[in-house]
Amino acid sequence: MRQLTKVLTVISMMGGLTAGAQVLAEPFKVGVCYDLSKAYTFATPQVSQAALDLAKLINKKGGIGGEPVEVIVRDHGNEPQRGIECYSKLSREGVFVFDTLSTPVSLAILPRAMADGRVLMQSLVGRGDAVDGTVFDWVYPVGPTYWGQAANDVAYIKQLHDGDMSDVKVGFVYFDYPFGQEPIEILQTLSEKEGFELDLYPVPLPGSDQAGVWSKVRRDKPDHLIVWMLGGAHVVASKEMQRNRIPMEKYISVNWLNEVDIANIGNEAAIGLKRGTNVVGGPDVALRQEIMAELYDNGEGSGPLEKTEDVFYNTGLAMYSIVFEAARRAAETDGLPITAVSYKAALETLEDYDANGLMAPITVTADDHGGGGKTRIEMWDGESWVPQTDWISEYSDVVWDVVKESSSKYGE
Amino acid sequence: MFYRLSGVHHANYVSDSRIFKVPADRNLAIFVFLFGLAAPFLLPSLYLNSYMLPWLIWTAAALGLNLVTGWAGQLHLGYAAVMAVGAYSAIHAARFGVPWEFALIIGGLASSVIGSLFAFAALRVKGLYLALTTLAMQFVMDWVLTHSPAISGGSHASLQSPTLALLGQDITSDTGYYYVAFGWCLLVTIFMLNLKRTGLGRALVAVREKDFAAAILGVNSFYYKILAFAASSFIAGVSGALLVATFFFLAAPEQFSVAVSIQVLAMVIVGGLGSIIGSYLGVALILLVPGLVNGIVAGGSQSLGMQINVETLAHIPNAVYGALIVIILLIEPLGLGKLYGNIRDYLMVWPFDQLRK
Numbered sequence: 001m002r003q004l005t006k007v008l009t010v011i012s013m014m015g016g017l018t019a020g021a022q023v024l025a026e027p028f029k030v031g032v033c034y035d036l037s038k039a040y041t042f043a044t045p046q047v048s049q050a051a052l053d054l055a056k057l058i059n060k061k062g063g064i065g066g067e068p069v070e071v072i073v074r075d076h077g078n079e080p081q082r083g084i085e086c087y088s089k090l091s092r093e094g095v096f097v098f099d100t101l102s103t104p105v106s107l108a109i110l111p112r113a114m115a116d117g118r119v120l121m122q123s124l125v126g127r128g129d130a131v132d133g134t135v136f137d138w139v140y141p142v143g144p145t146y147w148g149q150a151a152n153d154v155a156y157i158k159q160l161h162d163g164d165m166s167d168v169k170v171g172f173v174y175f176d177y178p179f180g181q182e183p184i185e186i187l188q189t190l191s192e193k194e195g196f197e198l199d200l201y202p203v204p205l206p207g208s209d210q211a212g213v214w215s216k217v218r219r220d221k222p223d224h225l226i227v228w229m230l231g232g233a234h235v236v237a238s239k240e241m242q243r244n245r246i247p248m249e250k251y252i253s254v255n256w257l258n259e260v261d262i263a264n265i266g267n268e269a270a271i272g273l274k275r276g277t278n279v280v281g282g283p284d285v286a287l288r289q290e291i292m293a294e295l296y297d298n299g300e301g302s303g304p305l306e307k308t309e310d311v312f313y314n315t316g317l318a319m320y321s322i323v324f325e326a327a328r329r330a331a332e333t334d335g336l337p338i339t340a341v342s343y344k345a346a347l348e349t350l351e352d353y354d355a356n357g358l359m360a361p362i363t364v365t366a367d368d369h370g371g372g373g374k375t376r377i378e379m380w381d382g383e384s385w386v387p388q389t390d391w392i393s394e395y396s397d398v399v400w401d402v403v404k405e406s407s408s409k410y411g412e
Numbered sequence: 413m414f415y416r417l418s419g420v421h422h423a424n425y426v427s428d429s430r431i432f433k434v435p436a437d438r439n440l441a442i443f444v445f446l447f448g449l450a451a452p453f454l455l456p457s458l459y460l461n462s463y464m465l466p467w468l469i470w471t472a473a474a475l476g477l478n479l480v481t482g483w484a485g486q487l488h489l490g491y492a493a494v495m496a497v498g499a500y501s502a503i504h505a506a507r508f509g510v511p512w513e514f515a516l517i518i519g520g521l522a523s524s525v526i527g528s529l530f531a532f533a534a535l536r537v538k539g540l541y542l543a544l545t546t547l548a549m550q551f552v553m554d555w556v557l558t559h560s561p562a563i564s565g566g567s568h569a570s571l572q573s574p575t576l577a578l579l580g581q582d583i584t585s586d587t588g589y590y591y592v593a594f595g596w597c598l599l600v601t602i603f604m605l606n607l608k609r610t611g612l613g614r615a616l617v618a619v620r621e622k623d624f625a626a627a628i629l630g631v632n633s634f635y636y637k638i639l640a641f642a643a644s645s646f647i648a649g650v651s652g653a654l655l656v657a658t659f660f661f662l663a664a665p666e667q668f669s670v671a672v673s674i675q676v677l678a679m680v681i682v683g684g685l686g687s688i689i690g691s692y693l694g695v696a697l698i699l700l701v702p703g704l705v706n707g708i709v710a711g712g713s714q715s716l717g718m719q720i721n722v723e724t725l726a727h728i729p730n731a732v733y734g735a736l737i738v739i740i741l742l743i744e745p746l747g748l749g750k751l752y753g754n755i756r757d758y759l760m761v762w763p764f765d766q767l768r769k
Contacts (some may be wrong), residue, residue, distance in 0.1 A: 036722060036723050036725075036726035036727075037726045037727055041723075043721045048722050049722070068669060073722045073725075074706065074710065075706055075725070075726030075727075075729070077702065077730070078666075080660060080664075080666065080667055081466050081659070081699065082702065082703050084462060084659070084660075085462040085463070086703075088458050088461065088462040089458060089462065089707070090673075093455075102665055103666075104666035104667070106571045107662060107664050108660055108662075108664070108667075111572070111660075111661035112661070114596055127570060130496075176558070176559075177558045177665075178558060178665070181558070181589050210730065223592070231470070301720075302721075303721055303722070303723075304721075323565075390491045409565075411572065
């Protein structure tokens, strides 16, 4: 019995020692509180897999400043109170960089992150006016806002019509809730500015019945359609478009359209379809190939291989390349351990950073937390996405007017 | 033994209509109250503001729903919409400069008016038809919130709540928020405990059991149904406003969506219709268990060194949680409150009931 006690004591002491060692080598941790079980599952598995893979790759190469990095993935089921729970728990464990990839949860965490001084990355979700760094110190929606993205779509249409939009008709098909309604204001402003006609086509949630919408589109005959919908709704839309004989070329989707949607629409049927994006799609990007060679070929990937062939995997790589690049810079300038303050400062040094050709180059400054909001339009040619424009960020004065107008109301 | 009944006699009506007829129940309630009062000093702040605070506010809300569903027997599927009315009116009032005390009451009254207005139309139908009508209210409210930036706060549909201040005191600390939630939940609990022993409570129960039988007894069932809707909506409104003021800090339509309505109803049903302690337990199960199971599963798989896909890891807690609800309702269809009641009844006479066997 006494022997057993001794053994137990030694074991527990060893346990204590390793725990102590872990505290010393405090790794750079990212809190990934995602909705892996409810509304955002069309994208979160790919994005979190990308985050985990990227962390593994970095650790394989020696970590950041010699310390390993850690990605902590938790499910919040798109419920604000569980998101807050995840945030509070991880932030007490020393995490100061968070991402939620969910608009309701991002909104719920934002006031806390602002008060606690934690960096909230919220690429592609949450309130768009958070790009205004003068108001939202701790929020970094690096990547395009929906406003900027819609403005770039208009710029692309203008380019197609040689700069004259006076007799162009643009239809805006959108989910009739805040996600889809967001770009309306900017589109209306641009319609006045450029003189094109704007027709609005709200689609009731969940978007499985769009028959009425598309027969109206057929009657109105818009020249282009800017579409703000997600996942399966694209497939429903494509069926309705075929029924109404509306050519796929008119369709310009928001960035939330991936290979799964293309497969469901049908490779052939989807030819001509366009989407706005801030990352390079397809499996050929350098970073993904490096991950393939280092991890998946050795059987060390963080999930199934087919998920890495999805454009949202690239989106995830882009988001977390930014996260880790900033950490690397923070470690370089201010040394270890990285703190929230040094991390924030490092984020704001990112200039024309494109993660080795993976995404639109971003430049984050203290005023512009969005990184410039560049996107491009790509077209599906049956096999791959063909870029139709360069990385563009047009009408930024108009976009920033809307941003400022909205952000000035925060904290009133 | 635990619930000593010796010397407990009720010789008159006043004594028989006490809230706690057995001293042990009262002592337990006092103990829980003291624990609640001391919680900020006993619990780490994580538990205080991520678990205790939402638990108490949701319990107050669930008790409100229990009033209309458990006591008056009217199925309500639009409860979150009523909470939204309270939250948005209170915040708009507070942003307008109305002191929070009045803003909360305005929120409650606005909910009350909307809730009972709807009940006026809805109560012409009964049972499942009523349930569907209340569901319609939920959808109407969802639509109003997502389509009126003036109410929901601009294109992002998020409305920031001003700093909560009560009795001239700004409340900004975790402890402060907790005490506000605690105070509100306590108030609602005391109201509900007393409801049982008033004429109003008995009338509601009569309406629940059979409304026309109640009418024959001279209970105006329509009046009491409206009253139940109004009272429950008031509680919903204030709870919704406090939820935003002390926990979310900004109101967004998703916080009061149809999923939330179903969730509150689940809290009441799993907890037990017409049971106060059941509401506490039901809220704990529906609100807190998913997060806790999530933590346990994630921690467990990590310490065991298992390589589980993040997606699978997210779905295991959901399965466990679903199974837990089914198991509890299989063991005791009347909910967690009845389960507690069974244990209490068993202990009431233990160990003397063993003598007969």
